[in-house]
Protein backbone atom coordinates (compact mmCIF):
# COMPACT_ATOMS: atom_id res chain seq x y z
CA UNK A 1 0.00 0.00 0.00
CA UNK A 2 3.03 2.29 0.23
CA UNK A 3 3.28 4.67 -2.67
CA UNK A 4 6.81 5.59 -3.62
CA UNK A 5 8.08 8.86 -2.20
CA UNK A 6 8.47 10.25 -5.69
CA UNK A 7 7.20 8.60 -8.81
CA UNK A 8 7.99 10.34 -12.06
CA UNK A 9 7.01 8.78 -15.36
CA UNK A 10 7.99 10.45 -18.61
CA UNK A 11 8.13 13.91 -17.05
CA UNK A 12 8.43 16.65 -19.66
CA UNK A 13 9.11 20.32 -19.07
CA UNK A 14 9.82 22.86 -21.79
CA UNK A 15 10.90 26.46 -21.56
CA UNK A 16 10.13 27.87 -24.97
CA UNK A 17 12.29 25.82 -27.30
CA UNK A 18 14.49 24.40 -24.53
CA UNK A 19 13.43 20.94 -23.43
CA UNK A 20 14.62 20.92 -19.82
CA UNK A 21 13.03 17.57 -18.92
CA UNK A 22 12.67 15.18 -21.80
CA UNK A 23 10.63 12.24 -20.54
CA UNK A 24 12.39 11.75 -17.23
CA UNK A 25 11.63 8.52 -15.34
CA UNK A 26 12.55 8.42 -11.69
CA UNK A 27 11.33 6.59 -8.61
CA UNK A 28 12.37 7.27 -5.03
CA UNK A 29 11.70 4.61 -2.42
CA UNK A 30 11.16 5.08 1.30
CA UNK A 31 13.86 5.81 3.84
CA UNK A 32 16.61 6.68 1.42
CA UNK A 33 18.75 9.39 -0.04
CA UNK A 34 18.51 9.67 -3.78
CA UNK A 35 21.13 11.77 -5.55
CA UNK A 36 20.33 13.25 -8.92
CA UNK A 37 23.65 13.75 -10.62
CA UNK A 38 24.23 15.70 -13.78
CA UNK A 39 26.19 18.51 -15.40
CA UNK A 40 25.07 22.14 -15.71
CA UNK A 41 21.79 22.43 -17.52
CA UNK A 42 20.95 18.74 -17.21
CA UNK A 43 17.56 19.58 -15.70
CA UNK A 44 18.25 18.94 -12.01
CA UNK A 45 16.81 22.21 -10.74
CA UNK A 46 13.90 21.96 -13.13
CA UNK A 47 13.02 18.53 -11.75
CA UNK A 48 13.27 19.72 -8.14
CA UNK A 49 11.06 22.70 -8.95
CA UNK A 50 8.48 20.37 -10.49
CA UNK A 51 8.48 18.15 -7.41
CA UNK A 52 8.20 21.25 -5.20
CA UNK A 53 5.14 22.34 -7.23
CA UNK A 54 6.82 25.59 -8.24
CA UNK A 55 6.39 24.80 -11.92
CA UNK A 56 4.02 22.44 -13.66
CA UNK A 57 5.32 19.68 -15.90
CA UNK A 58 4.10 19.86 -19.50
CA UNK A 59 3.76 16.11 -19.79
CA UNK A 60 4.09 12.79 -18.00
CA UNK A 61 3.06 11.91 -14.47
CA UNK A 62 4.69 13.13 -11.31
CA UNK A 63 3.47 12.03 -7.89
CA UNK A 64 4.79 12.72 -4.41
CA UNK A 65 3.53 10.30 -1.74
CA UNK A 66 0.85 9.40 -4.24
CA UNK A 67 -0.31 12.99 -4.76
CA UNK A 68 -0.18 14.41 -8.24
CA UNK A 69 1.86 17.63 -8.27
CA UNK A 70 -0.57 19.30 -10.65
CA UNK A 71 -3.87 17.99 -9.23
CA UNK A 72 -3.08 18.19 -5.53
CA UNK A 73 -0.23 20.64 -5.05
CA UNK A 74 -1.38 21.64 -1.59
CA UNK A 75 -1.08 18.08 -0.32
CA UNK A 76 2.37 17.81 -1.86
CA UNK A 77 3.44 21.07 -0.23
CA UNK A 78 2.33 19.84 3.19
CA UNK A 79 4.82 17.02 3.04
CA UNK A 80 7.94 18.57 1.51
CA UNK A 81 10.73 20.89 2.62
CA UNK A 82 12.78 22.70 -0.03
CA UNK A 83 16.28 24.07 0.08
CA UNK A 84 16.82 25.58 -3.33
CA UNK A 85 20.03 26.08 -5.25
CA UNK A 86 20.63 29.44 -3.57
CA UNK A 87 20.24 29.96 0.16
CA UNK A 88 16.72 31.37 0.45
CA UNK A 89 16.96 33.26 3.69
CA UNK A 90 15.95 36.80 4.57
CA UNK A 91 19.06 38.81 5.32
CA UNK A 92 17.27 41.41 7.40
CA UNK A 93 15.97 38.84 9.86
CA UNK A 94 17.79 36.79 12.45
CA UNK A 95 18.33 33.09 12.01
CA UNK A 96 15.64 32.42 14.55
CA UNK A 97 13.16 34.77 12.87
CA UNK A 98 13.78 33.07 9.54
CA UNK A 99 13.00 29.66 10.97
CA UNK A 100 9.98 30.97 12.84
CA UNK A 101 8.60 32.43 9.65
CA UNK A 102 8.81 29.11 7.84
CA UNK A 103 7.41 27.14 10.78
CA UNK A 104 4.45 29.50 11.03
CA UNK A 105 3.84 29.16 7.31
CA UNK A 106 3.75 25.42 7.77
CA UNK A 107 0.76 26.04 10.00
CA UNK A 108 2.46 25.33 13.32
CA UNK A 109 1.10 27.09 16.39
CA UNK A 110 3.35 29.26 18.52
CA UNK A 111 4.28 26.52 20.96
CA UNK A 112 5.36 23.96 18.38
CA UNK A 113 7.03 26.69 16.33
CA UNK A 114 9.23 27.53 19.27
CA UNK A 115 10.02 23.90 20.03
CA UNK A 116 10.84 23.07 16.42
CA UNK A 117 12.91 26.18 15.87
CA UNK A 118 15.00 25.46 18.95
CA UNK A 119 15.49 21.88 17.83
CA UNK A 120 16.60 22.87 14.33
CA UNK A 121 18.97 25.56 15.63
CA UNK A 122 20.50 22.90 17.81
CA UNK A 123 20.78 20.38 14.97
CA UNK A 124 22.40 22.90 12.68
CA UNK A 125 24.78 24.16 15.33
CA UNK A 126 23.42 27.67 15.04
CA UNK A 127 22.26 28.28 18.61
CA UNK A 128 24.94 30.83 19.34
CA UNK A 129 24.22 32.82 16.21
CA UNK A 130 20.46 32.40 16.35
CA UNK A 131 19.75 36.01 17.23
CA UNK A 132 22.20 37.64 14.85
CA UNK A 133 20.97 39.08 11.57
CA UNK A 134 21.58 36.72 8.67
CA UNK A 135 23.31 39.61 6.91
CA UNK A 136 26.23 38.91 9.24
CA UNK A 137 26.29 35.17 8.53
CA UNK A 138 29.00 33.48 6.50
CA UNK A 139 28.08 31.56 3.36
CA UNK A 140 28.27 28.24 5.17
CA UNK A 141 26.07 29.46 8.01
CA UNK A 142 23.49 30.67 5.50
CA UNK A 143 23.50 27.28 3.85
CA UNK A 144 22.97 25.60 7.21
CA UNK A 145 20.16 27.97 8.06
CA UNK A 146 18.61 27.32 4.68
CA UNK A 147 18.79 23.61 5.27
CA UNK A 148 17.31 24.21 8.72
CA UNK A 149 14.45 26.18 7.20
CA UNK A 150 13.62 23.25 4.97
CA UNK A 151 13.51 21.01 8.05
CA UNK A 152 11.56 23.11 10.47
CA UNK A 153 8.22 21.99 9.08
CA UNK A 154 9.22 18.36 9.79
CA UNK A 155 8.63 17.34 6.17
CA UNK A 156 8.51 13.74 5.07
CA UNK A 157 10.52 14.56 1.96
CA UNK A 158 13.43 16.93 1.84
CA UNK A 159 14.43 18.44 -1.51
CA UNK A 160 17.99 19.73 -1.57
CA UNK A 161 19.21 21.38 -4.75
CA UNK A 162 23.01 21.38 -4.72
CA UNK A 163 23.14 21.74 -0.94
CA UNK A 164 26.91 22.10 -0.71
CA UNK A 165 27.78 24.17 -3.75
CA UNK A 166 29.86 27.13 -2.66
CA UNK A 167 30.43 25.75 0.82
CA UNK A 168 33.91 25.27 2.24
CA UNK A 169 35.11 21.67 2.67
CA UNK A 170 34.63 21.64 6.44
CA UNK A 171 31.06 22.92 6.36
CA UNK A 172 30.45 20.47 3.58
CA UNK A 173 31.23 17.56 5.87
CA UNK A 174 29.03 19.14 8.57
CA UNK A 175 26.15 19.38 6.12
CA UNK A 176 26.64 15.79 5.03
CA UNK A 177 26.48 14.70 8.65
CA UNK A 178 23.31 16.70 9.20
CA UNK A 179 21.69 15.18 6.13
CA UNK A 180 22.65 11.65 7.15
CA UNK A 181 21.29 12.19 10.65
CA UNK A 182 17.96 13.22 9.17
CA UNK A 183 17.65 10.11 7.15
CA UNK A 184 18.38 8.14 10.31
CA UNK A 185 15.23 9.72 11.68
CA UNK A 186 13.16 8.60 8.72
CA UNK A 187 13.13 11.64 6.46
CA UNK A 188 13.41 10.89 2.75
CA UNK A 189 15.89 13.00 0.83
CA UNK A 190 16.24 13.91 -2.81
CA UNK A 191 19.38 15.87 -3.48
CA UNK A 192 20.99 17.11 -6.65
CA UNK A 193 24.68 17.51 -7.09
CA UNK A 194 27.42 17.97 -9.61
CA UNK A 195 29.90 16.24 -7.34
CA UNK A 196 30.42 12.55 -7.85
CA UNK A 197 32.00 12.19 -4.42
CA UNK A 198 29.02 13.85 -2.76
CA UNK A 199 26.64 11.39 -4.35
CA UNK A 200 29.05 8.64 -3.44
CA UNK A 201 29.23 9.62 0.25
CA UNK A 202 25.58 10.35 0.79
CA UNK A 203 23.34 8.53 -1.58
CA UNK A 204 21.79 5.09 -1.43
CA UNK A 205 20.65 5.50 -4.99
CA UNK A 206 22.02 7.64 -7.80
CA UNK A 207 20.23 8.74 -10.91
CA UNK A 208 22.44 10.28 -13.57
CA UNK A 209 20.60 12.67 -15.82
CA UNK A 210 21.74 14.34 -18.97
CA UNK A 211 19.73 16.66 -21.21
CA UNK A 212 16.57 16.02 -19.27
CA UNK A 213 16.71 12.23 -19.43
CA UNK A 214 17.73 9.61 -16.92
CA UNK A 215 20.68 7.81 -18.48
CA UNK A 216 21.73 5.51 -15.64
CA UNK A 217 20.65 4.61 -12.14
CA UNK A 218 21.73 2.34 -9.34
CA UNK A 219 23.63 2.31 -6.08
CA UNK A 220 26.99 4.08 -6.09
CA UNK A 221 28.77 0.72 -6.11
CA UNK A 222 26.69 -0.61 -8.99
CA UNK A 223 27.36 2.46 -11.07
CA UNK A 224 31.07 2.27 -10.43
CA UNK A 225 31.10 -1.42 -11.30
CA UNK A 226 29.27 -0.67 -14.48
CA UNK A 227 31.87 1.89 -15.34
CA UNK A 228 34.42 -0.66 -14.25
CA UNK A 229 37.53 0.95 -15.48
CA UNK A 230 40.04 3.37 -14.00
CA UNK A 231 41.96 6.29 -15.37
CA UNK A 232 45.71 6.78 -15.27
CA UNK A 233 46.71 10.41 -15.27
CA UNK A 234 50.27 11.63 -15.67
CA UNK A 235 51.91 15.04 -15.35
CA UNK A 236 55.05 15.21 -17.48
CA UNK A 237 57.80 17.57 -16.45
CA UNK A 238 58.59 19.10 -19.85
CA UNK A 239 55.87 20.34 -22.14
CA UNK A 240 57.74 18.99 -25.18
CA UNK A 241 57.17 15.48 -23.84
CA UNK A 242 53.38 15.73 -23.86
CA UNK A 243 53.02 14.45 -27.41
CA UNK A 244 55.47 11.61 -26.79
CA UNK A 245 53.69 10.61 -23.57
CA UNK A 246 50.38 10.67 -25.39
CA UNK A 247 51.80 8.26 -27.96
CA UNK A 248 52.92 5.90 -25.20
CA UNK A 249 49.55 6.07 -23.46
CA UNK A 250 47.60 5.61 -26.69
CA UNK A 251 49.37 2.35 -27.26
CA UNK A 252 49.13 1.09 -23.72
CA UNK A 253 45.68 2.29 -22.62
CA UNK A 254 42.33 0.59 -23.18
CA UNK A 255 40.06 3.53 -23.83
CA UNK A 256 39.56 7.24 -24.26
CA UNK A 257 42.77 9.33 -24.29
CA UNK A 258 42.92 12.94 -23.11
CA UNK A 259 45.85 15.31 -23.46
CA UNK A 260 46.16 18.79 -22.09
CA UNK A 261 49.31 20.60 -23.11
CA UNK A 262 48.62 23.64 -20.91
CA UNK A 263 48.84 21.57 -17.72
CA UNK A 264 51.26 18.96 -19.18
CA UNK A 265 48.67 16.28 -18.44
CA UNK A 266 47.90 13.06 -20.25
CA UNK A 267 45.22 10.61 -19.15
CA UNK A 268 43.90 7.34 -20.46
CA UNK A 269 41.24 4.83 -19.46
CA UNK A 270 42.65 1.46 -18.47
CA UNK A 271 41.33 -1.94 -17.45
CA UNK A 272 42.75 -3.02 -14.13
CA UNK A 273 44.29 -1.37 -11.07
CA UNK A 274 47.60 -0.40 -9.48
CA UNK A 275 49.70 -2.84 -11.50
CA UNK A 276 48.92 -0.65 -14.50
CA UNK A 277 50.61 2.32 -12.82
CA UNK A 278 53.99 0.59 -12.60
CA UNK A 279 53.60 -0.61 -16.17
CA UNK A 280 52.90 2.94 -17.29
CA UNK A 281 55.82 4.34 -15.32
CA UNK A 282 58.08 1.73 -16.79
CA UNK A 283 57.08 2.58 -20.37
CA UNK A 284 57.48 6.30 -19.74
CA UNK A 285 60.94 5.77 -18.32
CA UNK A 286 61.86 3.65 -21.30
CA UNK A 287 60.85 6.54 -23.53
CA UNK A 288 63.00 8.88 -21.37
CA UNK A 289 60.07 11.03 -20.32
CA UNK A 290 60.46 12.78 -16.95
CA UNK A 291 57.34 12.51 -14.84
CA UNK A 292 56.19 14.82 -12.02
CA UNK A 293 53.21 12.91 -10.82
CA UNK A 294 51.26 9.83 -11.84
CA UNK A 295 47.94 8.73 -10.45
CA UNK A 296 45.36 6.02 -10.75
CA UNK A 297 41.87 7.26 -10.08
CA UNK A 298 38.27 6.26 -10.63
CA UNK A 299 36.69 7.92 -13.64
CA UNK A 300 35.37 11.43 -13.17
CA UNK A 301 31.72 12.03 -13.76
CA UNK A 302 32.34 13.11 -17.32
CA UNK A 303 34.40 10.01 -18.02
CA UNK A 304 31.77 7.83 -16.39
CA UNK A 305 29.21 9.46 -18.65
CA UNK A 306 31.26 8.64 -21.66
CA UNK A 307 31.62 5.06 -20.52
CA UNK A 308 27.96 4.63 -19.65
CA UNK A 309 26.44 6.34 -22.63
CA UNK A 310 29.05 6.16 -25.32
CA UNK A 311 28.61 9.81 -26.15
CA UNK A 312 30.35 12.96 -25.07
CA UNK A 313 28.49 14.87 -22.46
CA UNK A 314 28.71 18.40 -23.68
CA UNK A 315 30.87 20.59 -25.81
CA UNK A 316 34.42 20.48 -24.56
CA UNK A 317 36.18 23.72 -23.90
CA UNK A 318 39.52 24.46 -25.50
CA UNK A 319 41.51 22.93 -22.68
CA UNK A 320 39.88 19.60 -23.28
CA UNK A 321 37.79 19.58 -20.14
CA UNK A 322 34.07 19.16 -20.10
CA UNK A 323 32.32 22.36 -19.20
CA UNK A 324 30.41 22.33 -15.98
CA UNK A 325 31.68 19.21 -14.35
CA UNK A 326 33.44 19.18 -11.06
CA UNK A 327 34.99 16.49 -9.01
CA UNK A 328 36.08 17.59 -5.61
CA UNK A 329 37.80 14.36 -4.66
CA UNK A 330 41.50 14.27 -5.29
CA UNK A 331 42.88 11.23 -7.05
CA UNK A 332 44.88 8.90 -4.85
CA UNK A 333 48.14 9.79 -6.41
CA UNK A 334 51.56 8.25 -6.27
CA UNK A 335 54.34 10.81 -6.36
CA UNK A 336 57.02 9.86 -8.82
CA UNK B 337 -5.92 5.24 -2.30
CA UNK B 338 -4.77 5.50 1.27
CA UNK B 339 -3.32 8.92 0.65
CA UNK B 340 -6.70 10.60 0.14
CA UNK B 341 -7.31 10.54 3.87
CA UNK B 342 -4.27 12.72 4.56
CA UNK B 343 -5.46 16.17 5.57
CA UNK B 344 -3.66 19.15 4.13
CA UNK B 345 -1.76 21.10 6.72
CA UNK B 346 -1.17 24.79 6.49
CA UNK B 347 -1.99 28.15 8.02
CA UNK B 348 -5.01 30.31 7.25
CA UNK B 349 -4.87 33.02 4.59
CA UNK B 350 -4.83 35.61 7.35
CA UNK B 351 -1.86 34.11 9.21
CA UNK B 352 0.06 33.65 5.96
CA UNK B 353 -0.48 37.24 4.88
CA UNK B 354 0.54 38.61 8.27
CA UNK B 355 3.70 36.46 8.49
CA UNK B 356 4.79 37.42 4.98
CA UNK B 357 3.99 41.10 5.52
CA UNK B 358 6.10 41.01 8.66
CA UNK B 359 9.09 39.70 6.72
CA UNK B 360 8.86 42.57 4.25
CA UNK B 361 8.33 45.19 6.95
CA UNK B 362 11.34 43.98 8.93
CA UNK B 363 13.39 44.10 5.76
CA UNK B 364 12.52 47.74 5.15
CA UNK B 365 12.79 48.83 8.77
CA UNK B 366 16.17 47.14 9.20
CA UNK B 367 17.66 48.39 5.95
CA UNK B 368 18.42 52.06 6.54
CA UNK B 369 18.65 52.91 2.83
CA UNK B 370 15.14 51.57 2.26
CA UNK B 371 13.67 53.09 5.38
CA UNK B 372 15.02 56.56 4.66
CA UNK B 373 13.92 56.40 1.05
CA UNK B 374 10.36 55.80 2.19
CA UNK B 375 10.70 58.56 4.77
CA UNK B 376 12.41 61.29 2.78
CA UNK B 377 11.79 60.87 -0.94
CA UNK B 378 8.24 62.20 -0.92
CA UNK B 379 9.18 65.06 1.35
CA UNK B 380 11.95 66.13 -1.01
CA UNK B 381 9.63 66.22 -4.00
CA UNK B 382 7.11 68.10 -1.95
CA UNK B 383 9.53 70.81 -0.92
CA UNK B 384 11.02 71.09 -4.40
CA UNK B 385 7.68 71.51 -6.13
CA UNK B 386 6.32 73.83 -3.48
CA UNK B 387 9.24 76.25 -3.66
CA UNK B 388 10.55 75.91 -7.22
CA UNK B 389 7.28 76.04 -9.13
CA UNK B 390 5.39 77.87 -6.41
CA UNK B 391 5.92 81.30 -7.90
CA UNK B 392 5.68 80.35 -11.56
CA UNK B 393 2.36 78.58 -11.82
CA UNK B 394 -1.00 80.17 -11.21
CA UNK B 395 -3.83 78.05 -9.94
CA UNK B 396 -6.68 80.49 -9.54
CA UNK B 397 -8.05 81.28 -6.16
CA UNK B 398 -6.73 78.03 -4.76
CA UNK B 399 -3.11 79.14 -4.77
CA UNK B 400 -0.28 76.90 -6.00
CA UNK B 401 0.57 75.42 -2.60
CA UNK B 402 -2.93 74.10 -2.04
CA UNK B 403 -3.02 73.09 -5.69
CA UNK B 404 0.19 71.13 -5.90
CA UNK B 405 0.41 69.46 -2.49
CA UNK B 406 -2.61 67.21 -3.06
CA UNK B 407 -0.91 66.29 -6.34
CA UNK B 408 2.30 65.34 -4.58
CA UNK B 409 0.50 63.45 -1.84
CA UNK B 410 -1.48 61.49 -4.41
CA UNK B 411 1.46 60.73 -6.70
CA UNK B 412 4.27 60.20 -4.20
CA UNK B 413 3.24 56.58 -4.14
CA UNK B 414 4.19 56.20 -7.78
CA UNK B 415 7.63 57.63 -7.23
CA UNK B 416 8.16 55.34 -4.29
CA UNK B 417 6.52 52.27 -5.70
CA UNK B 418 9.60 51.11 -7.53
CA UNK B 419 11.01 50.08 -4.15
CA UNK B 420 8.32 47.42 -4.04
CA UNK B 421 9.07 46.25 -7.58
CA UNK B 422 12.78 46.00 -6.88
CA UNK B 423 12.09 44.16 -3.62
CA UNK B 424 10.14 41.50 -5.50
CA UNK B 425 12.98 40.83 -7.91
CA UNK B 426 15.39 40.53 -5.00
CA UNK B 427 13.21 38.00 -3.24
CA UNK B 428 12.82 36.02 -6.46
CA UNK B 429 16.58 36.13 -7.07
CA UNK B 430 17.34 35.12 -3.49
CA UNK B 431 15.11 32.09 -3.85
CA UNK B 432 12.79 33.32 -1.12
CA UNK B 433 9.84 33.12 -3.46
CA UNK B 434 10.69 29.51 -4.25
CA UNK B 435 10.71 28.67 -0.58
CA UNK B 436 7.39 30.44 -0.04
CA UNK B 437 5.95 28.73 -3.10
CA UNK B 438 6.82 25.32 -1.71
CA UNK B 439 4.97 25.94 1.55
CA UNK B 440 1.37 24.90 2.17
CA UNK B 441 0.00 28.44 2.12
CA UNK B 442 -2.61 30.02 -0.15
CA UNK B 443 -0.89 31.14 -3.36
CA UNK B 444 -2.32 34.66 -3.14
CA UNK B 445 -0.86 35.16 0.36
CA UNK B 446 2.68 35.81 -0.85
CA UNK B 447 1.73 38.73 -3.05
CA UNK B 448 -0.99 40.00 -0.74
CA UNK B 449 1.49 40.06 2.15
CA UNK B 450 3.86 42.16 0.06
CA UNK B 451 1.11 44.52 -1.01
CA UNK B 452 0.05 44.97 2.60
CA UNK B 453 3.57 45.63 3.90
CA UNK B 454 4.43 48.05 1.11
CA UNK B 455 1.15 49.85 1.65
CA UNK B 456 2.02 50.22 5.32
CA UNK B 457 5.39 51.76 4.41
CA UNK B 458 3.70 54.13 1.99
CA UNK B 459 1.29 55.09 4.74
CA UNK B 460 4.26 56.01 6.90
CA UNK B 461 5.61 58.07 4.04
CA UNK B 462 2.22 59.77 3.63
CA UNK B 463 2.15 60.70 7.31
CA UNK B 464 5.58 62.32 7.09
CA UNK B 465 4.63 64.15 3.90
CA UNK B 466 1.40 65.38 5.42
CA UNK B 467 3.19 66.85 8.43
CA UNK B 468 5.69 68.62 6.19
CA UNK B 469 2.83 69.81 3.96
CA UNK B 470 1.33 71.75 6.80
CA UNK B 471 4.74 73.13 7.73
CA UNK B 472 5.21 74.58 4.23
CA UNK B 473 1.86 76.30 4.23
CA UNK B 474 -0.69 73.74 3.04
CA UNK B 475 -4.18 74.10 4.52
CA UNK B 476 -7.42 72.16 4.18
CA UNK B 477 -10.49 74.18 3.28
CA UNK B 478 -13.26 71.65 3.49
CA UNK B 479 -13.24 70.26 6.99
CA UNK B 480 -11.42 67.46 8.76
CA UNK B 481 -13.86 64.75 7.69
CA UNK B 482 -13.20 65.33 4.00
CA UNK B 483 -9.46 65.58 4.61
CA UNK B 484 -9.56 62.16 6.28
CA UNK B 485 -11.54 60.77 3.37
CA UNK B 486 -8.83 62.15 1.09
CA UNK B 487 -6.15 60.37 3.15
CA UNK B 488 -8.11 57.13 3.04
CA UNK B 489 -8.46 57.49 -0.73
CA UNK B 490 -4.71 57.84 -1.09
CA UNK B 491 -4.27 54.60 0.83
CA UNK B 492 -6.68 52.97 -1.63
CA UNK B 493 -4.60 54.30 -4.55
CA UNK B 494 -1.43 53.05 -2.89
CA UNK B 495 -2.85 49.58 -2.50
CA UNK B 496 -4.04 49.58 -6.11
CA UNK B 497 -0.70 50.68 -7.49
CA UNK B 498 1.15 48.15 -5.33
CA UNK B 499 -0.28 45.52 -7.66
CA UNK B 500 1.13 47.37 -10.65
CA UNK B 501 4.57 47.40 -9.06
CA UNK B 502 4.36 43.80 -7.88
CA UNK B 503 3.41 42.72 -11.39
CA UNK B 504 6.24 44.77 -12.86
CA UNK B 505 8.67 43.24 -10.37
CA UNK B 506 7.55 39.73 -11.30
CA UNK B 507 7.98 40.39 -15.01
CA UNK B 508 11.18 42.42 -14.77
CA UNK B 509 13.43 39.55 -13.70
CA UNK B 510 16.14 41.66 -12.09
CA UNK B 511 16.42 44.75 -9.94
CA UNK B 512 17.73 47.04 -12.64
CA UNK B 513 15.01 46.10 -15.06
CA UNK B 514 12.42 46.54 -12.32
CA UNK B 515 13.68 50.04 -11.71
CA UNK B 516 13.59 50.81 -15.41
CA UNK B 517 10.09 49.47 -15.93
CA UNK B 518 8.78 51.30 -12.89
CA UNK B 519 10.07 54.55 -14.37
CA UNK B 520 7.49 54.14 -17.14
CA UNK B 521 4.87 55.32 -14.68
CA UNK B 522 6.65 58.54 -13.83
CA UNK B 523 5.67 60.39 -17.04
CA UNK B 524 2.06 59.59 -16.16
CA UNK B 525 2.38 61.75 -13.10
CA UNK B 526 3.54 64.66 -15.28
CA UNK B 527 0.91 64.20 -17.97
CA UNK B 528 -1.79 64.73 -15.39
CA UNK B 529 -3.19 67.49 -13.28
CA UNK B 530 -0.85 66.59 -10.41
CA UNK B 531 1.73 69.37 -10.72
CA UNK B 532 0.33 71.85 -13.25
CA UNK B 533 -3.19 72.73 -14.39
CA UNK B 534 -4.18 70.61 -17.38
CA UNK B 535 -5.23 73.74 -19.31
CA UNK B 536 -1.59 74.74 -19.62
CA UNK B 537 -0.89 71.71 -21.85
CA UNK B 538 -1.33 71.49 -25.64
CA UNK B 539 -4.72 70.11 -26.74
CA UNK B 540 -3.74 66.52 -27.54
CA UNK B 541 -1.89 66.16 -24.25
CA UNK B 542 -4.86 67.63 -22.40
CA UNK B 543 -7.03 64.84 -23.77
CA UNK B 544 -4.67 62.25 -22.30
CA UNK B 545 -4.18 64.09 -19.04
CA UNK B 546 -7.86 64.63 -18.43
CA UNK B 547 -8.78 60.99 -18.77
CA UNK B 548 -6.06 59.10 -16.99
CA UNK B 549 -6.28 57.78 -13.44
CA UNK B 550 -3.61 59.99 -11.89
CA UNK B 551 -5.65 63.08 -12.74
CA UNK B 552 -8.79 61.68 -11.14
CA UNK B 553 -6.80 60.60 -8.09
CA UNK B 554 -5.16 63.99 -7.72
CA UNK B 555 -8.33 65.96 -8.30
CA UNK B 556 -10.28 63.82 -5.86
CA UNK B 557 -7.76 64.67 -3.15
CA UNK B 558 -7.58 68.27 -4.34
CA UNK B 559 -11.33 68.91 -4.17
CA UNK B 560 -11.67 67.11 -0.84
CA UNK B 561 -8.99 69.31 0.71
CA UNK B 562 -9.41 72.49 -1.32
CA UNK B 563 -13.19 72.75 -1.03
CA UNK B 564 -15.30 75.12 -3.13
CA UNK B 565 -12.46 77.03 -4.78
CA UNK B 566 -10.89 73.77 -6.00
CA UNK B 567 -14.23 72.56 -7.31
CA UNK B 568 -14.73 75.83 -9.16
CA UNK B 569 -11.20 75.73 -10.54
CA UNK B 570 -11.51 72.11 -11.72
CA UNK B 571 -15.10 72.45 -12.89
CA UNK B 572 -16.54 69.41 -11.10
CA UNK B 573 -17.66 68.57 -7.56
CA UNK B 574 -15.50 66.28 -5.39
CA UNK B 575 -17.88 63.36 -5.84
CA UNK B 576 -17.18 63.38 -9.60
CA UNK B 577 -13.46 62.77 -9.05
CA UNK B 578 -13.84 60.46 -6.08
CA UNK B 579 -16.15 58.12 -7.97
CA UNK B 580 -13.87 57.96 -11.00
CA UNK B 581 -10.69 57.51 -8.98
CA UNK B 582 -12.23 54.66 -7.00
CA UNK B 583 -13.42 52.96 -10.17
CA UNK B 584 -9.92 53.32 -11.65
CA UNK B 585 -8.39 51.83 -8.50
CA UNK B 586 -10.73 48.85 -8.66
CA UNK B 587 -9.88 48.33 -12.33
CA UNK B 588 -6.15 48.52 -11.58
CA UNK B 589 -6.38 45.97 -8.74
CA UNK B 590 -8.46 43.68 -10.88
CA UNK B 591 -6.25 43.85 -13.96
CA UNK B 592 -2.83 43.86 -12.33
CA UNK B 593 -3.87 41.57 -9.48
CA UNK B 594 -4.97 39.02 -12.05
CA UNK B 595 -1.89 39.39 -14.23
CA UNK B 596 0.45 39.40 -11.22
CA UNK B 597 -1.05 36.37 -9.49
CA UNK B 598 -1.15 34.47 -12.79
CA UNK B 599 2.51 35.30 -13.41
CA UNK B 600 3.39 34.22 -9.89
CA UNK B 601 1.53 30.92 -10.20
CA UNK B 602 3.27 30.17 -13.47
CA UNK B 603 6.58 30.25 -11.58
Ligand SMILES: Nc1ncnc2c1ncn2[C@@H]1O[C@H](COP(=O)(O)OP(=O)(O)OP(=O)(O)O)[C@@H](O)[C@H]1O
Nearest residue numbers: 015018019020038039040041042043044045046047
Ligand atom coordinates in the same frame (compact mmCIF):
# COMPACT_ATOMS: atom_id res chain seq x y z
N1 LIG C 1 13.02 29.58 -16.21
C1 LIG C 1 13.66 29.12 -17.29
N2 LIG C 1 13.49 29.69 -18.49
C2 LIG C 1 14.12 29.22 -19.58
N3 LIG C 1 14.96 28.18 -19.59
C3 LIG C 1 15.17 27.56 -18.43
C4 LIG C 1 14.55 28.00 -17.21
N4 LIG C 1 14.97 27.19 -16.21
C5 LIG C 1 15.81 26.31 -16.77
N5 LIG C 1 15.93 26.52 -18.10
C6 LIG C 1 16.75 25.71 -19.03
O1 LIG C 1 16.46 24.36 -18.79
C7 LIG C 1 17.64 23.58 -18.83
C8 LIG C 1 17.82 22.85 -17.52
O2 LIG C 1 18.10 23.79 -16.49
P1 LIG C 1 18.27 23.41 -14.96
O3 LIG C 1 18.36 24.68 -14.22
O4 LIG C 1 17.21 22.47 -14.58
O5 LIG C 1 19.68 22.67 -14.97
P2 LIG C 1 20.54 22.16 -13.75
O6 LIG C 1 20.77 20.73 -14.00
O7 LIG C 1 19.90 22.52 -12.46
O8 LIG C 1 21.89 22.95 -13.95
P3 LIG C 1 22.90 23.56 -12.85
O9 LIG C 1 23.82 22.45 -12.50
O10 LIG C 1 23.61 24.62 -13.62
O11 LIG C 1 22.12 24.09 -11.72
C9 LIG C 1 18.77 24.55 -19.14
O12 LIG C 1 19.01 24.48 -20.53
C10 LIG C 1 18.22 25.88 -18.79
O13 LIG C 1 18.76 26.89 -19.59
Ligand SMILES: [Mg+2]
Nearest residue numbers: 044045046085
Ligand atom coordinates in the same frame (compact mmCIF):
# COMPACT_ATOMS: atom_id res chain seq x y z
MG1 LIG D 1 20.46 23.69 -10.86
